[in-house]
Amino acid sequence: MKVTLIYLFLISILSVFATIAQAQRMQHAPARSGNRQMSGTQQNRSINGGARQSASRPNTHEFNKPSRSGQHTGMNSQQRPQNNHGTREANVQNKNVNRDSRNINNKAANVNQNTNINRNTNVNINRNVNVRVSTHHTHVYYNGYRGYYPYHYHPYRPYYYGPYWHPFGFFVTTLAVTAVVVSIENQRYYYDNGVYYVSSSGGYTVVQPPTNIVVNTLPEGVEKITLNGVEYYYFGGAFYEPSGDSYRVIPAPDGAVITNIPDGAEEVEVDGDKYVYYNNTYFRPFAQDGKNLYQVVVMEETETEESN
Numbered sequence: 001m002k003v004t005l006i007y008l009f010l011i012s013i014l015s016v017f018a019t020i021a022q023a024q025r026m027q028h029a030p031a032r033s034g035n036r037q038m039s040g041t042q043q044n045r046s047i048n049g050g051a052r053q054s055a056s057r058p059n060t061h062e063f064n065k066p067s068r069s070g071q072h073t074g075m076n077s078q079q080r081p082q083n084n085h086g087t088r089e090a091n092v093q094n095k096n097v098n099r100d101s102r103n104i105n106n107k108a109a110n111v112n113q114n115t116n117i118n119r120n121t122n123v124n125i126n127r128n129v130n131v132r133v134s135t136h137h138t139h140v141y142y143n144g145y146r147g148y149y150p151y152h153y154h155p156y157r158p159y160y161y162g163p164y165w166h167p168f169g170f171f172v173t174t175l176a177v178t179a180v181v182v183s184i185e186n187q188r189y190y191y192d193n194g195v196y197y198v199s200s201s202g203g204y205t206v207v208q209p210p211t212n213i214v215v216n217t218l219p220e221g222v223e224k225i226t227l228n229g230v231e232y233y234y235f236g237g238a239f240y241e242p243s244g245d246s247y248r249v250i251p252a253p254d255g256a257v258i259t260n261i262p263d264g265a266e267e268v269e270v271d272g273d274k275y276v277y278y279n280n281t282y283f284r285p286f287a288q289d290g291k292n293l294y295q296v297v298v299m300e301e302t303e304t305e306e307s308n
Helices: 002-035 057-066 079-125 135-139
Strands: 131-133 180-184 188-190 195-200 203-208 224-226 232-236 238-243 246-250 264-272 275-276 283-288 291-297 299-301
Touching: 131 264
Parallel strands: none
Antiparallel strands: 131 299, 180 188, 188 195, 195 203, 224 232, 232 238, 238 246, 264 275, 275 283, 283 291
16 A cells, blocks of 8 residues: 555656646747857758848848849949940940951052053053944844944943952952863963953952853853844853853954943043943943943044144
8 A cells, every 4th residue: 555655656746847847848948949049050041951141130231232223332333334335335346447447448459559550551552542433334234223223322330240250450369269270372361250360479360351262151140142143142341152061252243232331441432422442342332222232333443644
């Protein structure tokens, strides 16, 4: 009986101590979660494992990391965007100016040095100024029309054949990869898109198409001409006739009608009328069906009267 009482007494005491301990834990739990200082790593860590900004450092947060809509402090907010933008604009402007200046200067050099000088040499010196229209044409029929077409003046306007075409005397330092070698009478030429080059000091110079030279292809934009039932081809002041599967350069056919004359020609006056002279050929301006055209005409020399 005594043992039983002692056992019940001990159980009661243990129960009391357990109750008191539980009450103490409940009292200290809020204080630990609200007042206990945590380490920086534990305090700033979120439930996802990332860093969480501390609520105890509002001033530092506002100074070092302002909002996106606000201005950054110091050089980061103003100078960096300004420098990047300004530098890019300066580079673009300089690039455009230099490129334009280079193109303009080169173009001017090409025109003044190559085109004008050689044009004057080919036309003014080699051309016989004492000429007149041959009278033989009055007895010849050209596509059913007797004689040359009636003269009708229209101003000479050089025709642009594209970036690959150049006038006589034009100089280039290198040739395009499309250029091919053609030869006649032991003279080598370089042919590319209707233009003929010869080697010269430091590069290549455009020359007149040599008569009887044969090429395999003609460039785009070539004019097909039918004269008295015979077919010819014309491009850039040069005339061609079929030669098998190739094309042969020929003198301008008397009476042939063309549409365009390239840069490098000159208007000359013969018997009071203005003709266009190019590649040793005279072209008579006329109009047909409201369209300005040119007809190849033959000139003959006239005797010069000696002054007494």
